[in-house]
Amino acid sequence: MIQIAPSILAANFAKLGEEVKEVENAGAQLIHIDVMDGHFVPNISFGSIVLDAIRPLTDLPLDVHLMIENPDQYIEQFAKAGADYITVHVEACRHLHRTIQLIRSYGVKPGVVLNPHTPIESIQHVLEDIDMVLFMTVNPGFGGQKFIHSVVPKIEALAAIIKERNLDIAIEIDGGINAETIIPCAKAGATIFVAGSAIYSKEDRSAALQEILAAGEAAIQG
Numbered sequence: 001m002i003q004i005a006p007s008i009l010a011a012n013f014a015k016l017g018e019e020v021k022e023v024e025n026a027g028a029q030l031i032h033i034d035v036m037d038g039h040f041v042p043n044i045s046f047g048s049i050v051l052d053a054i055r056p057l058t059d060l061p062l063d064v065h066l067m068i069e070n071p072d073q074y075i076e077q078f079a080k081a082g083a084d085y086i087t088v089h090v091e092a093c094r095h096l097h098r099t100i101q102l103i104r105s106y107g108v109k110p111g112v113v114l115n116p117h118t119p120i121e122s123i124q125h126v127l128e129d130i131d132m133v134l135f136m137t138v139n140p141g142f143g144g145q146k147f148i149h150s151v152v153p154k155i156e157a158l159a160a161i162i163k164e165r166n167l168d169i170a171i172e173i174d175g176g177i178n179a180e181t182i183i184p185c186a187k188a189g190a191t192i193f194v195a196g197s198a199i200y201s202k203e204d205r206s207a208a209l210q211e212i213l214a215a216g217e218a219a220i221q222g
């Protein structure tokens with residue numbers, strides 16, 4: 001089953017609550033929240049006060065993607081603000097296993113994120129400890145970038161390992177996802193897709209989301 005997680009980074013912040021409700025009503029299964037610190041990535045977005053504002057407005061899981069250095073320092077804040085998933089970059093964690101344990105200690109599902117160049121071998125010893133792997137299909141920091149196709153073989157390789165080891169890990173894809181780029185990723189074994197500009201730049205967000213979802217579902221059926 002394919003799930004779409006709209007990224008609010010591409011939403012109109014002047015009416016964020018309405019923007020969240022609109023994609024929820026359109027069939028989104030998670031709300032993706034991009035947190036950027038201006039150090040790990042060359043852009044700044046927002047902190048946990050935005051989660052505080054959104055949390056009472058939706059029952060959808062909040063999928064928090066921390067693009068920050070020293071994530072351990074902020075995990076408690078995001079957990080208490082209502083995160084359901086917290087994903088941290090392998091490239092930003094000096095003690096990845098400890099960070100994963102910290103996330104879980106707050107009752108939040110931990111996930112790890114790999115930049116396009118980062119090999120899946122970097123996470124093979126934490127696979128038993130996580131609920132999600134997020135593959136970046138753009139270099140993190142900005143919405144609206146072009147999908148990087150060379151990540152697809154990594155998705156296939158991880159999906160094979162998950163199957164072989166009988167693990168319960170969701171594969172999520174983030175960056176440049178639309179009704180075309182979802183196809184190779186869904187065929188490769190990913191099930192959760194972040195989409196920012198492909199939904200929020202459209203007049204009819206519901207039609208845009210449903211088109212991406214239908215393309216992903218058709219890809220795994222055919």
Ligand SMILES: O=C(CO)[C@@H](O)[C@H](O)COP(=O)(O)O
Binds near residue numbers: 010034143194197
């Ligand atoms: O994490 C990021 C960017 O760093 C993403 O979540 C983007 O915000 C997705 O935006 P689109 O590529 O779908 O426009």
